[in-house]
Amino acid sequence: MIAYLAQRFLTLLLVMLVTTMLIFGLMHAVPGGPFDQTQQPLPGPAMANIMHKYGLDEPIWRQYLNWLWALLHGDFGIPFEQPTMSVTGLIAKAWPITLIVGGITIAISYLGGLAMGLLAALKHNTWIDWVLTSAVSTAGVALPNYVVGFLLISVFSVKLGWLPAGGWGQPEDLILPVIAFSLYPMALMARFTRASTLEVTYADYVRMGRARGLSERRITLRYILRTALIPLITIMGPNIPNILTGSIFIEATFALPGLGSYFTTASLHRDYPLILALVLIVAVLWGTCYILSDVAYTLVDPRVRLEGLSR
């Protein structure tokens, strides 16, 4: 297992090296630079000075190596837009916001979706199943989260004035973004839970358990739920980094100063160090989650063997 993990993480490292190179090349391939101003162009020498200060006058490969070298020393550089801070400091300020919103979203949507899916499957073909399946899946799929957010703001902030329309600082600020953000993963979770639960509900070993006179509770929790959860790991696992790195749309709609909104502004202002740092965070989380969900799969389902591990 350790050899397998080492091999996977080494490949991840290689892949990230290529990814950052591509992003780096892409950002520099477009004419113009972060300090171009249309309103009041800087005089030549001042421009040259700034370019020199940030190392932007060197050849691209040199700039990439400089960035990589600094990175290996734990230095992400200085964001062009806020030169008084470091990229690390900026992320340390922004990420907790995204993590809090994302964490609560995951908790609510995964547990809520699980409960709904399970309930719908256990009450298969009754009105409860029908309402849960059609209402939840339709509501979650019909509208993008930013439109749901927009509707929530217009009703609860503008019309009723109950909750803040956006911003960050007080606990009430969390409510609307979390609702808007949770709807889609909750619908997804409910749908997959229902499907995978239904698949095992009629399995022979469940009927056998009933025949042996086990309590309905024990059958549901130990026999049905445990098996039904297995496919959910691969489906819902890779969604976690997606939620934890924030949605650019949700953060823009609710004016949350999290990672997503920094990614938007950094891209628009060509803030190279900030973009690269954010890409790196997303990529590391993403890659790690993929590997972990593969490993988790083998732990819960002994029939599955990892490629390259079996012999």
Place this chain on the structure above:
Amino acid sequence: MTSTMEETVTVRRSSSSFWHAAWYRYKRNKLALVSGVIAVLILIVAALASLIAPYGYATQDLTQSLAGPSLHHLLGTDQLGRDLLSRAIYGARTSMAIAIGAPLLGAIIGIPIGIVAGWFGGITDWITLRLFEVFTMVPQILMALLLIALFGGGVLKLILFLGVTAWVGFGRLARAQYLALRDRDFVIAAKAMGVPTWRIIFVHVLPSAVGPMIVFFVQAIPATIFAAAGFSFLGLGVQDPLADWGKMINDGEQYLSVSLMVALLPIICIALATLTFSFTGDGLRDALDPTSR
């Protein structure tokens, strides 16, 4: 009674052909059937926007700004006095162009790469898998945002950027299909008879692999509508004076207290389009890919 008879006959005949069986399965699913019809209607409206729309998308009448529904403007007007119904219709054209165009581009790039990787295996497959990993490292929305920020927005660029970030899904799917099919008996038989490789790939194997690809394509449409409307909603996608549902929500946001319709109409359009296309996709999945439940 006669209708039952007819249906039985259809089943017998269709069992000989995969596509007939698929059409029969699809037809039985009423939700998918209705959604499919509406989806096709949306596409027709989008294609014929300039013939159907009563006004141009940029035709302004400032004396009529933010007017309510009337005989001249069936659904009212926006802040510049542009007819909302016409803008919703032209918005369908932009949204559908992107929602169809981007996955199509992704399929054109991804499927050949996936086929090559799945069919030939070995080092080709290894490199392709690493390539997939490189391009999934940064999620599609973030990559598209970066590209739009660097190169600018607009309909064609949205198609391009959402397309080049969508190819991995098609690539993975095609690879899995060809990997599963390449050792089947009919392929071995074709090889033994000396059929050229390209002919096996396209004539013998492709018909078996194309079903899931169609399903994947249709299921990618709602997600693309979301993404494209989202960028326009943020003011990064489709630019004035072109109409786009996401941008119409953005426009309507400021005038919410005066007219609800300006923002509500594009929201209804987005909901209708995404719902019909996702139900169509689900129906197609059940019809074309029976093994996937």
